[in-house]
Amino acid sequence: MDQILSLAAENLLSPIILFFVLGFAAAYAKSDLTVPEAVAKAMSLYLLFAIGFKGGASVASHGVDTALILSLVAGVVLSFVLPLVAFALLRVMSGLDVTNAAAVAAHYGSISIVTFVAGTSVLDSAGLAGEGFMVAVAAAMEAPAILAALWLIARYGDKSNSEEMDGELLREILLNGSIVLLIGSFLIGAITGADGLARIESFIVAPFQGVLCLFLLDMGLVAGRGLRSAAGVLRPGLLAFGIVMPLVGSLFGLAAGMLIGLSAGGVALFMVLSASASYIAVPAAMRVALPEANPSIYLTLSLGVTFPFNLTLGIPIYLAIARTVTGG
């Protein structure tokens, strides 16, 4: 417990969290502070590029092994299973209708790459590192949750509320720009290895924390404004779900990481991935696939509740549990 409190206190006073809090507070205070859309997009591209490349370079150094394959398989399975768990929890805790519950559930099966990036940053500060291939696991966990949500609608809901999974939608999901850049950078990092990393290290390593701070300032603004404008749609049961589900999800990640035999850092990152909720790829897919679902509910819940929770308290908790369980 002391370890969790100490890590949480250290995390809460880190620059990335304080910048997120600054953005959140500024949005709540109705400040006109904004990060230009193009700048936010550029920073998001930079972070995906840097995290993907570093992950690939790490795999090049350590080699491909069965843990990589097993982690990818476990990631895909978790991304499909977690929405089913989330759906059941939502129906019990909030009484949300089937369409909205399925849409929210999809977000909690998929992942938030920014939470993952923040997780790797906290690991770095703690002197730990996860397996480099966890970046590829993150990418693999983006899409299956969307299929799980459509299956939930087909099984329990009104099929007329969902669109058919056509080739166009599948292409948009699988070739989502974030996934393409993340996987592409990962592959380039894996091909070029340590030499490639040495050539661009000054660009992707040293400025990383500063860019992450500025990006999280923007995320704080977005989360704060979203929560302020849509707070009315979140009933107490839904708010509780936004905190309980990441904790439940993290336990699935813990089990997967332990079964595969990952390092303490790898287990912590698997927990972070399983605990995080998408607010980029899945909302976009849900607007096309489940237009009847209310975006205010799923966006506010994942971005306004679960994301801040994971960033401030969740990640230190997952890290402390991973360290305790693995002895790392």
Place this chain on the structure above:
Amino acid sequence: MQTHKAKRVEIIIESMMERRLTEALRKADVTGYTILPVKGGSGRSGEWSRAGQVSRAGGMLAVVCIIKPDRLDALLEAAFAVVERHIGVVSVTDCEVLRAERF
């Protein structure tokens, strides 16, 4: 100066539906349209703003087509099939154009 009657159709739609809408318009032989960014607004689905969106999911855009009046129904049918279940507004106004052969 000689002007000609035409219809101006403005479709405000979710950004995610852009490609689907323009494909439907092309299939209905509506090859001329203009896509405009929109800053923000409010409607039945609540407030939205172009600023501060982390993905295209929350954004909207406007597709404007100017066509001859006799082609209006075909355009509206094509557009409606796409926008029917989504957040957005479709409006039609009378307008006049200078070069009728272009529409």
